[in-house]
Amino acid sequence: MKTQTVGIIGAGVSGLVTAKTMREHGFSVVVFEKESELGGVWASTRRYPNVTTQNTRDTYTFSDFPMPKHYPEWPTGQQVQAYLTDYARHFSLLPSIRFGTIVERAELLDGGQDGWLLHTRQQGQPNQTVVDYLVVCNGVFSEPNIPRIPGRDLFRGTVLHxxxxxxxxxxxxxxxxVAVVGFAKSAHDILSQVSNVSRRPVCIYREAKWKMPRIFWGLNVKYLLLHRLGESLFPYRSLYGIHRFLHGPLGKPVTGLLVKGLGRLVATQLKLRKSGLLPDKPFDSIANCSIGLTSDNFYERAARGEIELANGEIAHFVPDGVVLNTGRHIVADQVIFATGFRQTVPFFDELVRQRLRDQRGWFQLYRNVLPADVPNLSFVGYNPSLFTPFTSELAAHYSAQYFKGQLNLPGTVAMKREIGLHHDWLRQRAPHSSASGTCIIPFSFHHADELMRDMGLPTRRTRNPITEFMAPFNPVMYKGLAQELQTLNAANVRAEKTSSLVEV
Incomplete structure (x- = not known):
């Protein structure tokens, strides 16, 4: 029997783990990477100086390939790329990657039943590749977003993302x-670095948002939030087990007090009132598709006035800077937009894009992985979480099971209904999110449990409920899922044969 081939777009965290996982499931793979190096957002062509992870070292890893112990608690971007390169070498993925190759068009063959025809271009040379299945791993951080603002051609300085x-x-x-636009971690990182060398850089922001200190009153944040108990402080859309109690009539008052108490402690530690950066929304709004960590010295310098704060939006550029919608004139030589990314799939034709996205532009993906209306296609990395390497690994297994016809899925109508219900909940929880429907954070464990249950695998991975519920996340607990799935499938086949014999 001919080995089936999976085409993978992107060689970042998600693309690499998808390639390794698909091979574990018996597929051959070909990976298309437009850059000359692997790493995605961690590639040298994408990362800004001194960028570090928001995750601790031991939670930002794959299940079977830990980061080196000599790495710091929050590894640098250069270290993450080195880790990914070592991963690709260890699992012999490099020969399967076509670097410097752009996928210009992905075309369904026979409505998708015969796979995909990929039109690519490498160093100006066109090529075509037929694959049986396609996985999109270009990520939700693939295309930098810089708002179109009037007067940019008048500005004498530099504009960057x-x-x-x-x-x-x-x-x-x-x-x-220097003026930096945005309030995400990248904005704070850059402002912290610029404030080391320049007097009073400006932070232009629409809304102050809650951030968590890396060290919370002497406690590493991984012991506070990066476990099931921490996630349980925030209500998911479907409550079960202890979550039903924690957010029910008896538990909700206590849970609410804990969350409010956390907010007060964060505000005190970061001196948010002194700097004027105390968010208007309550602390539980931190669970709105992103839980950002603080950057070195940002809040301290903002409180001391060493970083200038400008609340508002840029209305237009002027020759020496920008003017905000409040009328305030900001003088700047550099304007840096830390304004996120757009999620785009330009290689699909209009018909496929209409099936993938709704009128708002939100991706219609069941469990953030599978489109209900496009066959032999999946998305890995469109479920970014607090533990993205792990959730991408899990989505890769999920995709492999789907391609093999071994995933117990509801019908198309039921899948669309579930997608709709999930998006309705997202709009209530994070109405202004730019995640295009791909939001998981902070509910990484809930999402993982959904994928595990769909695959028929146990969601509890240890025999110790205290470790399971209160210890920081450990990806090693999920090591060997391919073997587990193979054993499960063999058992299902035997059960079907036994059932057939009984019926006869």
Whole structure:
């Protein structure tokens, strides 16, 4: 029997683990990476100076390949790329990657029943590749988003996205005035670095949002939130087990007090009232598709006035800077947009894109992995979580089971209904999210449990309920899922044969 081939778009965290996982399930793979190096957002062409993970070292890993013990608690971008390179070498993935290759068009063959025809271009040379299945791993951080603002051609300075910020821009900041637009971790990271070399860089932001300190009153944040108990402080859309109690009539008052108490302690530690960055929304709003960690010195310097704060939006550029919608004039030589990303799939034709996204542009993916209306296609990495390497690994197994016809899925109508219900809940929880329906955070464990149950695998991975519920997340607990699934499938086949014999 001919080995079936899976085409994978992207060689970042998700693409690499998908390639390794698909081979474990018996597929051959070919990976298309537009850059000349692997790593995705961690590639040298994408990362800004001194960027680090938001995760601790031991939670930002794959299940069967831990990060080196000599890495710091929060590894640098360069270290993460080195880790991913070692992973690709260890599992012999590099020969399967076509670097410098753009997928220009992905075309369904015979409505998808005969797979996909991929039109690619490498160093200007066109090529075509037929694959049986296709996995999109270009990520939700693939296309930098810079808002279109009037007057940009008048501005005499430099305009960048955070992914374009490099050492030369940091060096130039010694003699320049810098304005950074946004309130995400990348904005705070860049402002912290610029404030080391330049006087009073400006943070332009629409809304102050809650952030968690890496060390919370002497306690590493992984012991506070990066476990099932921490996640349980926030209500998921479907409550079961202890979550039903924690957010029910008896448990909700206690849970509410705990969350409010956390908020007060965070506000005190970060001096949010002194800086004027105390969010208007309550602390539980931190569970709105992102839980950001603080950057070194940002809040301290904001409280001391060493980072200038400008609440508002840019209305238009002027030759020497920008003018906000409040009328405030900000003088700047560099304007850096840390304004997120757009999720795009330009290689699909209009018909496929209409099946994948609704009128708002939200992706219609069951469990954030499978489109209900497009066959032999899956998305890995469109479920970014607090533990993205792990949830991408899990989505890769989920995709492999689907391609093999071994995933117990509801019908198309039921899948669409579930997608709709999930998106309705997302709109209530995070109405202004830019995640295009791909939001998982902070409910990483809930999402993982859904995928595990769909595959018929146990969600509890240890015999110790205290470790399971209160210890920081450990990806090693999920090591060997391919073998578990193979054993499960063999058992199901035997059961079907036994049932058939009984019926006869």
């Amino acid at each position: 955070s992914t374009e910020f490099r050492q030369q821009h940091l060096d130039a900041a010694r003699q320049q005035k």
